Amino acid sequence: MGEFLKSTRFKVLLALLAFLVGIMIYSVTKGGYSLSGASFINTITKPFRFASNSITMEMEKNADRISNADAYYEENLELKKQIGELNKKLTEYDDLVAEVEELRKLVVIKEEHPDSVFSQSAEVMGYIANDPFKGFIIDRGYADGIEPYSPVITPEGIVGIIIEVSQHSSTVRTLLSPDLSIAAICSSTNRDFGIVEGAVIAAEKSRTKLIHLDKNHGIKKGDLLITSGNSGLFPKDYAIGTVTEVGVEANGLSAYAEIEPAADISRLRSVFVIMDFEGKDGKEKEDTDEAENTP
């Protein structure tokens, strides 16, 4: 021991310790900045430390995965179950939102037309394949009280008429079809009558036509056409569409107007069927006539 204390090795060791203590004291005086040597070492070793750290982390993760596999599996199952429940709730919520939206629309229409009886919202199941007049099928049939020749509408306006009813579905003929005629009146002038009837050329542009219009009419581009309610097939005062073009028929006897339907017929998602309304099939009219004739 005495020999070691007197040896050069011990003196070198002491010197080293003193140097290190000196470094320590010097570092304290640097006020938070590392020494240049340490900085150099840090810079040199930085990429290696990164690599090493990531490898270690990955290994630790794997080790953790292996050691806690059962717990994670259980947790995963639990989370999947929760996600399933949340998705179900989300779907129900979306359905509810859609239903509320439909009901809101129905309330608006009902407020505007208190005399009409409407069906529940009917979803469009699909369009008739390759039909140039965009006929479609809805998911309500006679089980829901739908009858043939009931008008079909959206909150925007008239769409068409039911032509065939099954138990749970019905076929709708749109106002683009030449087989459907609707008595119409211009809402702005309130005196220009005509018949809205589909035409092949107009249907190509998803438009319909107002025909049998008096040559001295006052209709202009942008005017709104509404149902006149004369036929007994359609209720009064429902929007049909706006005038996009006005002209005189080739025979020169009457005028016509091209109409852009108020509802976008080629992109319908849901519609309403008017099951009963004032003036349907001329019932009320007959009743009134009878009342008038009664002494």
Place this chain on the structure above:
Amino acid sequence: MRLKTPREKRILYFKTTLRWFLYYFIIFASFVIMTSGTLLKPVLLVPVALLIAVNNDIMASAYTGAFCGLLIDIACGRLLGFNAVLLTVFCVASTLVFELYLRKKFINCMFIISVFSFLQCWLDYKFFYEIWGYDGVERIFRSVTLKVWLYTVISTVILFIVFKIINNLLMPKEHLTIEEVIRTS
């Protein structure tokens, strides 16, 4: 084809059942495609019915034609039975033509299907549009009927390949191989 063992019979029944299941799956898929969307679409059920008819006997062809025709009537909103009658006749006719005169080659199938699908489209146009004398009705022929026919003929190429694969895998062989002839003689 000569069936020798119960095992061979079982395999034949299984293959036949699977083949018809695939046929009707294709019919169902074609119906779904035809009834979705608003754009013009090929009348897929016409080539499907005819391709089934080409490879089967008259009665099976007639039933399939009638069934596919009814589905077309539903999908296209036509008078129920109109296309059923047409397709039954077309399917029986195509079965007979292929049994008696033509070989089951791609070009022959395309020719027959093109002719029959054109007839179907043309009769549909005649009875559902032209007969009513709408103004400018010929525009429907140009802008709808001809396009639908063209799409139908184009889609036939894909359907032919699908049916070829199904028939190659699941159709019983019509003739014995040389080895089978030697074994059975």
